[in-house]
Amino acid sequence: MFEKEHWEFLVTHWGTPMTKVVSKKNKERRGNQTMMHTTGTKSFAHVSAEIEEDEGIQLSRADLFIPTHVNKDGKATDAAASELIVDACSFLMSSFMLLSPTILGHISGSGYRIGDCNCLGDLLS
Template sequence: MRSWKRRGPTYCKDTWGCPRSQRKRVVFNKFGQPIGKIGKKFTNFLGTVARLGAELPIDQFDWRQVPNEKKEDAWEVVQDYYDVDEMHKSWTLSNIGTKWKDWKCYLRKTYFDPGFPCTDDRVIGDQWTGLYAHWQSSLAQKHSITNKANRSKQVMMHTNGTQSFACKRYDLEKGSGKVLSRPELFKLTHTKKNGKIVDKA
């Protein structure tokens, strides 16, 4: 059996270890998306914030149900390590919300279906108990079936890896000095390294 190499979890230890006096300023493009090397590190860092159970408990079953004071706590954590203007607060919290949801999806895939106990030390025990009980409910099972059906319809996957489209656009435009159109960017992010496109459509 072939052994597949998988990317491990991102911890951003270099960022968490920096004092507030050394926090980096995040630059955003005209679409309100972080760009550049700092922008990429910033979005990776937001994923680690999304996994902070004390600030963003996973036993809240929907991002909209997470108390606003908890989201404010997460925003304050971000501000401790990155210099982000208030005007980008909405995008930042929305991105954390997406990564918070992805974090729970990972936990479900890894620990729920096989029925294994959750051994991830980033998970708070009583939160896991509440989340596990929710996943066993008939409502959650119904939502799961619907979501799986919707995901099966997605056949055109991008080839950009963990890099955001905004950072990809920034790097390409900086290197060529040319402004990319949306169709051009779409083609570049849906073409494999061997030059083949992911889908003829």
Template sequence: MVNKFGQPIDPGSGTYTKYLGTLARNANLAPLCYKTWWEMPKQLKEDMWNIVKGKYDVRIMSKHRTISSIEKKWRGYKCELKSEYYSVRDTDAERLANPPPDVEKEHWEFLVRHWGTPMAKEVSKKNKECRGKQTMIHTTGTKSFARVSAEIEEDESIQLSRADLFICTHINKDGKATDAAASEMIISFHASILQKRGHVP
């Protein structure tokens, strides 16, 4: 089952998401020998979509989100490999001599060469800085926001706005925000609502 945006929301969506992760780690379907997802051949992406359609009852409206999810997991897999097998070594010789056990030799050699380039190092630096600024913690665990929204709307017979969903997923059981950044955002939402209702000059 999907919502109006093509996002899976049924209880089995967790298994579905994990399955997409296995596709992202498949060397034949999603090779690691590409610098970015955009360089990945369109036919490979189409092959993955067809595999998903063959296993799950998915609609065409879910295609973009499905491929995007695989992309995110593919990039996450590369980050995992870099952290566990590349960054822990001092030289390329050591990295090449100690490759990940489940990665093809040619793919690992490509990644080692690529990550050592000035451009890749600059991109990595910027990404690290961006991640450092991401301070808002949510409370949904592995459950997607789409599924959380669907469950609340069904249980309480209401229609959640994006602000409502943010608040529901960024407060603890005691009703307090998960962190300072989330608290500021929630206060901003409340102020905006009051302004729209004419309660704030």
């Protein structure tokens, strides 16, 4: 697995005062985290690339949050992640509702212009 000289280097490195200070700070920082992710050692960039390749879509940071903070059973990793997912979904739904007249206006071909609010009339009549 490890060559002997690599292992000896690591043991020596981990024993240095500077490495011990950095390790202690990182341990404290990890203790302050409020949300746990489910990617393990895989980077978010790697997860994003896999999803983009499988599904053929480019993910935003918001799109990437759910697959990296939900367990295999579909539950959020913790309460903080759950709250953020609910807030994000609510925001996206309200944004979709605000955008839907724009989308409907384009679909209806009603000569829609930015700022128009009457595109539904053509679709409903």
